[in-house]
Amino acid sequence: MNEKIIEQTTTETFVYGHSAQLPLKATLYRPEKVRGTLLYFHGGGFLYGHRNDLPAAYRQALLEAGYSLFTFDYPLAPEVPLVDIYQSAQAAIQWFLQDGWHYSGLGKKDYILFGRSAGGYLVSLLSAAFPHVSQIGLIRFYGYQEVLSSTFLAPSAHYQRLPKVAPIEAQQIIEAAPITEGSLAARFPLYLSARQFGNWHTYLGKRAELQLLDQQLQKVNDMPPTFMAHCTDDPDVPFQTSTAFAARLDQVETEWLSDAQHDFDRQANPLADACYQKLISWLNRLT
Template sequence: MKKTIVYKQAGSHEIKADFYGVEARNAPVLMYIHGGGLIFGSRDDMKEEQIKLYNEAGFAVFSIDYRLAPETKIADIKLDVEDAFLWLKTKGSELFQIDPERIFISGGSAGGYLSLLSGTFETKPKGIISFYGYGDIIDRWATESSAYFRAMSSVPKELVDMLIKKEPLSEGPINQRFGIYLYGRQTGSWIEDMTGYDPILQRDLVKKWSPYWNVSADFPPTLLLHGTKDDDVPYEESVKMAKALTEAGVPNKLITIPGGVHVFDENMDDPAVKDAFNEVISFLHSLS
């Protein structure tokens, strides 16, 4: 059964999350963060089939919204994710009678990035699962114009200016907001638009929001999943992240989906995807 709550009030703006519980008390929880380039998407993006899969494995699910960029910059987006985690750990554990010591964080694409960023929180999750996420936002793939996105219809700056709101928002349909992301990837302005800093001239400032550059020995155990044919977020991003975690002595595993594209988990009937989710459940159970 779904229960919608407001986990944070940012000024006059309410930020919401959906909780999908299980019958057992003191259950572990998977906190899910949606993707969308930090620009679009909502808590409703989590697939029902995946929610059911986690619930049947004994895990409650907490799917969150967060304030979207570029209206809100990454420093405050990170704070929203951290506040959602801390709300779940304190108030949520009382309201839903879940285990506050067994909270995992997962997400896809930008949600995978934010999941990895949770490894830098002062209070960390029990484990992290990143689906086609990224750890390095100062690398060239993110800061330079993308040939893949340049092959799509060019987005004029005037349209982007029309799409950007004056007030913060935390739910943004893809059909209304994708143009902002597309423009940023076509022009190479995406990271500066998300952070408010030039990733070349202010590299050290932006680096602090890159999980890859902030891995430490106390980073939570991490599972990375990525397709080799991802045209949006390079497969190498997860390879790099796995290497950094290994070098820091952090338990981790990279599950490679041969020929897998971005958002490969849309096809839950694919045998490779089914096998990957079996490994996800095994990873969660191993830490619970």
């Protein structure tokens, strides 16, 4: 992927809302010439991560192709339940439609949702249950379809190969107040424990509320044109969740990668480089 420096890029940070007293921020990366706007939600199992986790090489590639990129905070679980995270994501979209679009450089409200992993679930849910005429596309990288799927309700053989993090140890990681950022070093043990013991859903909130969210994601009528990417041997989120979702869509382009990684694009590499070039080609046809 090209590593040249973009000379005419504007970066701004906004507060789009609050979770309790915690500001929820959005960062805008805007190229000099804009042909489209992406609204991005990060991954991390809802338990860790931060809004600017998209690798710089791929953020740069999108900017060079002419796409403004808004990256959004959301409060992390378990300090906040998933239903509140979803409401924060809705608030982010509403803020963009009311105010943020003025800063994108596009001159109109059209947007494309982009999410990786947990963010992929969020943007799929937003597309299915919180649609808007201004949404012209959906990008989902290795996202999941149901937080209450059998895969996540059972201990993960993949994560059980790693040193155990007992639930009582994991509980000590949880903060007393909402947060929007959690480093891999500080918060990944929480996710690791959740997957080792099959209790991830208990960190996301009440089961009945999670069921309602999952049910809303089954409404895939009138979904916008979609680009999906997933590794065929993903050890974290089953590849079949993406193939099943893609089969239900009328307008979908898929990039199935023969590899055994989850977040295959966490660092720049030839496999991910090629995927992002295909994504940009799809975006250019869409816009």
